[in-house]
Amino acid sequence: MALISSKGTPAFSPKLALDLEGGTQMILAPKTAGNKPVNEDQLNQAVDIIRQRVDGAGVSEAEITTQNGRNVVVSLPDTPSAKTRQLIQASADMEFRPVLETGAPAKASKPTPDAKIKEPKGKPANASDPNWITKDVRKAYEAKDCTKPPAPGEKQEQSDPSKPTVACEYSGGRPAKYILGPVEVPGTDIATANAAQVQGQGGVSTGQWAVNLEFNSKGTETFKKVTERLTKLNPSPRGQFAIMLDGKVISAPMSQAVISDGKPQITGSFNEESAKALAEQLRYGALPISFNIESEQQISATLGQEQLKMGLIAGLIGLALVAVYSFFQYRLLALVTIGSLLVAGVVTYVAIALLGVTANYRLSLAGVAGIIVAIGLTADSFIVYFERIRDELRDGRTLGSAVEIGWSRAKRTILASKAVNLLAAVVLFIAAVGNVRGFAFTLGLTAIADLIVVFLFTHPMLELLSRTRFFREGHPLSGLDPRTLGAVPLYRGAGRLREPGEGPDRRSRRSRRTESRDEGPMTIAERRAAERSRSNRPDQEGDA
Missing domain, CATH: 1.20.1640.10 (Multidrug efflux transporter AcrB transmembrane domain)
Known part of the structure; x- marks a missing residue:
C-alpha cells in the first residue's frame, strides 16, 4: 500500500513525516564568541531561527527542541541534505560592512614586498576610511584565494566586528574579493526581508527582481547615516556596503541614495530564485550563536x-x-x-x-x-x-x-x-x-x-x-419521491389536481377577488355585512 511507507513504493506517493517513517536526529552544541556561556534566551532564539530556516528550506514536520537547557536537538525526516545541514549548523553571524577595496578573486601570484606596502597615515575617521588597511590587512588580502567556494558545512573564520576583514563573495557565479571596514549595522537590526518585482512608474512591474529590506528603529537610524556617507563616495568601490553571512559576502550593493525610512531595496542581476534565496538569508540570518554537531544518529518512527x-x-x-x-x-x-x-x-x-x-x-x-x-x-x-x-x-x-x-x-x-x-x-x-x-x-x-x-x-x-x-x-x-417528501398534489374538484407551485387556497382567493369586483365599491360597514352574509350562506356549489 503506497500510503504506508515511501520506501520501496512508487515515486508518486505521499512522503511520510518523522513520526511515521523516522529520520535523522542531530544534537547541536552551542558556541559563542569568546566561549561565553549561553543563556536561555539565546538558546530559545536560536531554536526559533533554526525552525524558520528549516521550514524555509522546504523541510516539513521537523522537530526542534532544547535539551537540558544546554543543547539543541534537531530531528528531521529521512536524511537531511548538505544544504539543510549547513543551514542548521551555520552561525548566521550577519553583518553590514562598508567596502574599502575589491579586486580579482585569485591569490596574488607575487605578493607585494613589505617595503612597498604603505602604512596608514593616521587613525580612521569612519568605517569607510582607507586608513583601516594596514600592512597585515594588505597581506591577508593578497594571500586570500576566493576562486573556489568552501565545502558545505566548512567553518569560516569569525572576524572581530570592530576591525577590518578580508572576505570572499561566491554568489552569482562570479567570485570576488573584498577588504571591508568594521561592522556598522548588525543583522539583528533587520526586521524583515522579501523578494518582489521592481515597480516602475504607475505601479507597473518592470519584470526585474529585487530584495526589499526593512530595519528596526535602531537599524533605520544607523543605516541612514551609513548611506549618507556611502552615497558621496560613489562610484568608487567605497560606495558599496557588503552584507556578510557566516564570514562570506552574500551581496555587495552600491548605495545610490540616502535611505531615511529604513526600507532599502537591493537590485541587480537577480532572477526569482536568487532574489528569494537572498531574502531568506536576510530574514533568517541573524543567529546569536553558532553550533557544532555533537552527535548524529538515525532514529526510528516515533509512532510507526x-x-x-x-x-x-x-x-x-x-x-x-x-x-x-x-x-x-x-x-x-x-x-x-x-x-x-x-x-x-x-x-x-x-x-x-x-x-x-x-x-x-x-x-x-x-x-x-x-x-x-x-x-x-x-x-x-x-x-x-x-x-x-x-x-x-x-x-x-x-x-x-x-x-x-x-x-x-x-x-x-x-x-x-x-x-x-x-x-x-x-x-x-x-x-x-x-x-x-x-x-x-x-x-x-x-x-x-x-x-x-x-x-x-x-x-x-x-x-x-x-x-x-x-x-x-x-x-x-x-430518495426524491415527491409523495414521500410530502409534495402530493391536492384535489381541486372536477378531476383536476393542483398544479406545481399553486397553493391550495388559490381558487378561494380568486373567487373572493371576483366577488369583490361584482359587488362594486362598498363602505366598511357594507363590506363587513357582506362577509357575515357569505359566512352564513350555504355553499351552493357544494349542494349542487
Missing part, C-alpha cells in the same frame, strides 16, 4: 506504521458511517455522496503526493487526523445540496428545475461554510507549530478539494441523474 494503520482504519469507519447514514436518509441518492467522497479522497491523495515531490511536504499522523475530520465536513456540503433539492420538490417543482434552483441556493451556503473552514485552518496553521500545523494544512487542503468536487463532480452528476427516468419520476428508492 501501526498507528498509521489505525488512523486509516478510523477513516474507513468514518466513511462507512457516513455511507450508512446517507443510504438511510437519501436511498440511492447516497451513491452520489459516496462517489463524491471517493473523488475528494483521490484529489486529496494526488495533491499530497504532488506537494511531497515539489515542496517536500510530509504527511504526519496529525495530518491524517485532519483528513479524517474533513470527511464529516465534506459530507455536509452534499447534505446541504440534497436538502435544497428536496425543498424545491416539496414546492411542486420538477426534478430538473429543483436541481438548478436548489444548486443556486446551496452553493452560497457551501461557499460560506468552506470559507469559514479555510479561515480556521489558515489561522491555526499560522499560530501553531509542529504537528498541529500538519493538521491545519490537511484540513484546509481537504476544504479546497471539497469545493472542487462539489462544483465539478457532484452538481454535474445530479444534473445527469435528473434526466434519467428512475430519478426524474421520483422512484421510492431514489
Whole structure:
C-alpha cells in the first residue's frame, strides 16, 4: 500500500513525516564568541531561527527542541541534505560592512614586498576610511584565494566586528574579493526581508527582481547615516556596503541614495530564485550563536506504521458511517455522496503526493487526523445540496428545475461554510507549530478539494441523474419521491389536481377577488355585512 511507507513504493506517493517513517536526529552544541556561556534566551532564539530556516528550506514536520537547557536537538525526516545541514549548523553571524577595496578573486601570484606596502597615515575617521588597511590587512588580502567556494558545512573564520576583514563573495557565479571596514549595522537590526518585482512608474512591474529590506528603529537610524556617507563616495568601490553571512559576502550593493525610512531595496542581476534565496538569508540570518554537531544518529518512527494503520482504519469507519447514514436518509441518492467522497479522497491523495515531490511536504499522523475530520465536513456540503433539492420538490417543482434552483441556493451556503473552514485552518496553521500545523494544512487542503468536487463532480452528476427516468419520476428508492417528501398534489374538484407551485387556497382567493369586483365599491360597514352574509350562506356549489 503506497500510503504506508515511501520506501520501496512508487515515486508518486505521499512522503511520510518523522513520526511515521523516522529520520535523522542531530544534537547541536552551542558556541559563542569568546566561549561565553549561553543563556536561555539565546538558546530559545536560536531554536526559533533554526525552525524558520528549516521550514524555509522546504523541510516539513521537523522537530526542534532544547535539551537540558544546554543543547539543541534537531530531528528531521529521512536524511537531511548538505544544504539543510549547513543551514542548521551555520552561525548566521550577519553583518553590514562598508567596502574599502575589491579586486580579482585569485591569490596574488607575487605578493607585494613589505617595503612597498604603505602604512596608514593616521587613525580612521569612519568605517569607510582607507586608513583601516594596514600592512597585515594588505597581506591577508593578497594571500586570500576566493576562486573556489568552501565545502558545505566548512567553518569560516569569525572576524572581530570592530576591525577590518578580508572576505570572499561566491554568489552569482562570479567570485570576488573584498577588504571591508568594521561592522556598522548588525543583522539583528533587520526586521524583515522579501523578494518582489521592481515597480516602475504607475505601479507597473518592470519584470526585474529585487530584495526589499526593512530595519528596526535602531537599524533605520544607523543605516541612514551609513548611506549618507556611502552615497558621496560613489562610484568608487567605497560606495558599496557588503552584507556578510557566516564570514562570506552574500551581496555587495552600491548605495545610490540616502535611505531615511529604513526600507532599502537591493537590485541587480537577480532572477526569482536568487532574489528569494537572498531574502531568506536576510530574514533568517541573524543567529546569536553558532553550533557544532555533537552527535548524529538515525532514529526510528516515533509512532510507526501501526498507528498509521489505525488512523486509516478510523477513516474507513468514518466513511462507512457516513455511507450508512446517507443510504438511510437519501436511498440511492447516497451513491452520489459516496462517489463524491471517493473523488475528494483521490484529489486529496494526488495533491499530497504532488506537494511531497515539489515542496517536500510530509504527511504526519496529525495530518491524517485532519483528513479524517474533513470527511464529516465534506459530507455536509452534499447534505446541504440534497436538502435544497428536496425543498424545491416539496414546492411542486420538477426534478430538473429543483436541481438548478436548489444548486443556486446551496452553493452560497457551501461557499460560506468552506470559507469559514479555510479561515480556521489558515489561522491555526499560522499560530501553531509542529504537528498541529500538519493538521491545519490537511484540513484546509481537504476544504479546497471539497469545493472542487462539489462544483465539478457532484452538481454535474445530479444534473445527469435528473434526466434519467428512475430519478426524474421520483422512484421510492431514489430518495426524491415527491409523495414521500410530502409534495402530493391536492384535489381541486372536477378531476383536476393542483398544479406545481399553486397553493391550495388559490381558487378561494380568486373567487373572493371576483366577488369583490361584482359587488362594486362598498363602505366598511357594507363590506363587513357582506362577509357575515357569505359566512352564513350555504355553499351552493357544494349542494349542487
